[in-house]
Amino acid sequence: MLPLRSIQFTWPDPRPGQFPWTIPAFHGLESLTFENPVTFLVGDNGSGKSTLLESLAQAAGFNPEGGSQHANYDAVETEAPLSQTMRLIWNRRARNGFFFRAESFFSYASYVDTLGCLRSYGGKSLHASSHGESFLALFRHRLSGRRGRGPSEPTLYLFDEPEAALSTTGQLAFLRLLNEWAGSGHIQVIAATHSPILLALPGASLYSFDSSPIQPTTYRESSPYQLTRAFLDNPDRFLKELFQDNDPSL
Ligand SMILES: Nc1ncnc2c1ncn2[C@@H]1O[C@H](COP(=O)(O)OP(=O)(O)O)[C@@H](O)[C@H]1O
Numbered sequence: 001m002l003p004l005r006s007i008q009f010t011w012p013d014p015r016p017g018q019f020p021w022t023i024p025a026f027h028g029l030e031s032l033t034f035e036n037p038v039t040f041l042v043g044d045n046g047s048g049k050s051t052l053l054e055s056l057a058q059a060a061g062f063n064p065e066g067g068s069q070h071a072n073y074d075a076v077e078t079e080a081p082l083s084q085t086m087r088l089i090w091n092r093r094a095r096n097g098f099f100f101r102a103e104s105f106f107s108y109a110s111y112v113d114t115l116g117c118l119r120s121y122g123g124k125s126l127h128a129s130s131h132g133e134s135f136l137a138l139f140r141h142r143l144s145g146r147r148g149r150g151p152s153e154p155t156l157y158l159f160d161e162p163e164a165a166l167s168t169t170g171q172l173a174f175l176r177l178l179n180e181w182a183g184s185g186h187i188q189v190i191a192a193t194h195s196p197i198l199l200a201l202p203g204a205s206l207y208s209f210d211s212s213p214i215q216p217t218t219y220r221e222s223s224p225y226q227l228t229r230a231f232l233d234n235p236d237r238f239l240k241e242l243f244q245d246n247d248p249s250l
């Protein structure tokens with residue numbers, strides 16, 4: 001059974017032109033339900049994915065700056081403006097989990113160094129590895145090797161652009177981890193990603209933040225898949241059109 005069943009939203013009176021009413025993905029949004037172990041959030045830059053994840057992290061009891069429920073360190077101050085509007089409906093409340101944010105990973109790596117618990121991260125300071133290596137060390141050691149935890153403890157992992165520092169090979173390694181977690185029966189993952197490789201995970205659900213409000217979508221309908229496919233099918237033609245086209249969104 002998945003830990004988190006749904007998020008119900010109760011919005012205050014609209015104040016047009018003010019955040020968060022400036023984000024079309026949230027207009028009229030009543031609930032988001034989770035039916036599969038892995039849910040991906042897809043959408044253009046600025047469509048509201050991080051806003052939702054940070055607020056979900058706060059509502060679930062994580063540090064909205066990233067880390068586990070117990071992580072307590074200062075990064076750039078993060079607001080979680082939607083957490084007051086959200087009600088989390090749990091099947092089994094997750095008391096174990098992690099919020100991974102590519103953008104505050106440097107602060108998290110420093111925090112881990114101060115704790116001196118490098119064994120949980122493969123024995124090496126996260127700062128002494130390449131950016132991509134340190135992401136994978138965290139995913140493999142800190143998240144997979146849940147020392148001393150029961151095998152079926154409900155667990156929620158939130159990821160904001162985990163692919164940011166990963167090579168294609170690294171993304172495939174992370175895809176394999178996602179598949180293992182999805183089959184574990186007690187780990188739930190909610191991840192914002194632009195990666196057409198990660199999005200290919202069989203059995204994952206996708207929500208599009210390019211719709212108003214947020215709508216379910218499919219791998220093949222998603223814009224990372226469509227654009228990457230169109231590009232790789234014929235790079236010469238794609239580039240010719242791109243460089244001639246005056247579409248300001250590209
Ligand atoms: N606390 C805030 N106050 C005002 N605007 C915000 C706030 N948080 C985010 N925004 C704006 O909301 C939009 C969505 O941001 P974000 O959730 O980071 O998008 P994404 O992660 O999908 O790229 C952006 O235009 C951002 O500047």
Ligand SMILES: [Mg+2]
Binds near residue numbers: 050051192
């Ligand atoms: Mg973001």
